[in-house]
Amino acid sequence: MTQEVFSDLDLTSLLSLSFSTSINELHDRLCELGFGDIRPVHGFMLKYITPDGASGIELAEYLGITKQAVSKMVDYLENNGYVIRKTHPTDKRGKIVVLTERGWLVVKAKEKILTEIEQRWLEKIGTERLQMLKEDLTKLVYEASEDRLRTRLRPVW
Numbered sequence: 001m002t003q004e005v006f007s008d009l010d011l012t013s014l015l016s017l018s019f020s021t022s023i024n025e026l027h028d029r030l031c032e033l034g035f036g037d038i039r040p041v042h043g044f045m046l047k048y049i050t051p052d053g054a055s056g057i058e059l060a061e062y063l064g065i066t067k068q069a070v071s072k073m074v075d076y077l078e079n080n081g082y083v084i085r086k087t088h089p090t091d092k093r094g095k096i097v098v099l100t101e102r103g104w105l106v107v108k109a110k111e112k113i114l115t116e117i118e119q120r121w122l123e124k125i126g127t128e129r130l131q132m133l134k135e136d137l138t139k140l141v142y143e144a145s146e147d148r149l150r151t152r153l154r155p156v157w
Contacts, residue, residue, distance in 0.1 A: 022114070023040050025113075026110065026113050026114060026117070027040065029109075029113050030113070035105075035106045035109065038082075038106055041063075041073070042076075042077060044062075044063060045070075045074075045077070046077075046082070046083075046099065046103060046106065046107055048062045048063075049083065049097055049098065049099055049103075053086065053096035053098035053099075054096060055088065055094060055095070055096050056070050056095070056097070059073075074097050077103070080102075081100055081103075082100060082103040082106060083098060083099055084097075084098060085097055085098075086098055
């Protein structure tokens with residue numbers, strides 16, 4: 001495929017493709033580092049868990065899925081050594097999900113890889129243009145959803 005094919009795409013398609021390309025590279029590289037069992041949806045969950053843990057209800061609300069679906073995801077991540085369930089610090093009947101050492105390793109690897117991807121973009125289009133792009137997208141997103149923004153943005157399914 002040539003670059004000209006992409007130049008005919010609308011902005012939404014280009015944004016979607018740039019996101020997909022980055023996520024695909026991230027997961028290819030995580031796989032090379034021994035984290036091949038992590039999927040994009042797990043990244044959203046791990047991001048919300050850091051740094052202090054989260055309850056199943058909080059995770060379900062953040063991810064926009066059922067508590068049962070969260071429970072299955074937590075089971076998977078726990079079985080693969082990324083998280084553990086602990087007694088809730090203020091509600092002894094409840095549990096919170098916290099990262100294990102392996103969980104922190106994958107979070108740190110993800111941050112490093114995404115920084116490297118952004119650095120490569122910076123080298124391709126320049127610091128000024130990348131900063132302008134980030135500022136412009138921030139402004140457009142904020143203005144389009146100002147009255148609907150939460151303290152944390154939800155993943156898009």
